[in-house]
Amino acid sequence: MTINCNGNLIDLSTPKVMGILNLTPDSFYDGGSYKDEKSILLQVDKMLKDGATFIDVGAYSSRPNATNISVEEEISRIVPIVKLLIKEFPSILLSIDTFRSAVAKACLENGATLINDISAGSLDDEMMSVIAAYKVPYILMHMRGTPATMQQLTEYTDVTLDIKHYFAEKIAKARAKGIIDIIIDPGFGFAKTTAQNFTLLQNLDLFKSIDVPILAGLSRKSMIYKTLDTTAANALNGTTALNTIALTKGAGILRVHDVKEAVECIALTNALKFNE
Known part of the structure; x- marks a missing residue:
């Protein structure tokens, strides 16, 4: 299964890793960590x-x-950071985490490669037209409402089947x-309780029937740090555990703050599959 970037x-x-760079001051884990060109x-x-x-x-916190x-x-x-990164790393594959078509367009015009839309086009009717015009890969995420309202929108008939239907339509x-x-x-x-998150992870392999790559x-x-009664800062071990489960259930991309550990997860799960 390939994508053209x-x-x-x-x-x-062979699963790949997507490293997270938050330019926001208020993200739930690393908000404000990357304020200047040197740190970025x-x-x-x-x-x-x-x-x-x-x-x-x-550059927009979705917490x-x-x-x-x-x-x-x-x-x-x-946009200035996209320009900076393209200049310093000419072969970089930049994904832009935005639900706004104007932001996507501005970044694509300056060398970005993918668009990662938490709303799958629901929050901007022009987004899909922009993606189509620039012929770039499009990450469709499931969410209800907006980041401000999503935590009140967690009622599902069957969380896995409802989300499969959502993706079929999108x-x-x-x-x-x-x-x-x-x-x-x-x-x-996003618009899911902790229990629903674990149900989705348990059923992640059911999304393989959609026949497109899955990002986890x-x-x-x-869902990790509350279950472990800890904090996001102390949730790396839990992240590694759940990333490993996601890989065994068909994830093709791991989106992470900690790249080295995710790459190791992939290497080990690949070795496990090789020896089955």
């Missing part, structure tokens, strides 16, 4: 050397009850627009 065919039959370049260089295939850059910012502010935060709409490369993300922590974004999420 700026002419590079990325084979996701050091972190991206580390993630690439540790084995990240993609770097996912976000529950995060501060809303304007489109203009989001663009002013993210993928049909994306295909109708002409979008070729699609990745799905069940959206751990479990890194340091509350």
Whole structure:
């Protein structure tokens, strides 16, 4: 299973790692950590050397009850960093974490490679048209409502089947627009209780029937640190445990804060499969 990133065919039959770069001051784990060019370049260089295939850059915090910012502010935060990273790392595959088509367009015009949309087009009717026009891979995540309201929208008939139906509708709409490369993300922590998150992880292999790559974004999420009665800062071991489970259930991309550990998860699960 491959995706086309700026002419590079990325084979996701061997899982890949997407390193997270938050440019926001209020993200749940590393908000405010990367405030200047030096710290940003050091972190991206580390993630690439540790084995990240993609770097996912976000300038709008999607944690529950995060501060809303304007489109203009989001663009002013993210576009200079996209330009900086393309200049310093010319072969970098940059994913842009945004649900706004204007932000996506501005970043794609400056060399970004993928768009990672937490709303799968629900929060901006123009997003899919932009993706289709630029012919880039599109990550469709499942969420209900907005980051401000999602935690009140956790009623499902069957969380796994409901989300499979959601993806069927979104993928049909994306295909109708002409979008070729699609990745799905069940959206751990977005409009889901802790119990629902674990149900989704348990059933992650059921999403393989959709026949597109699956992204798992479990890194340091509350489902881990609340279950372990700890904090996001102390949730790396738990993240590694759940990433390993996600890989055994078909995840093709791990979106993480800690690249080295995720790469090791992939190497070990690949060895396990090789010896089955």
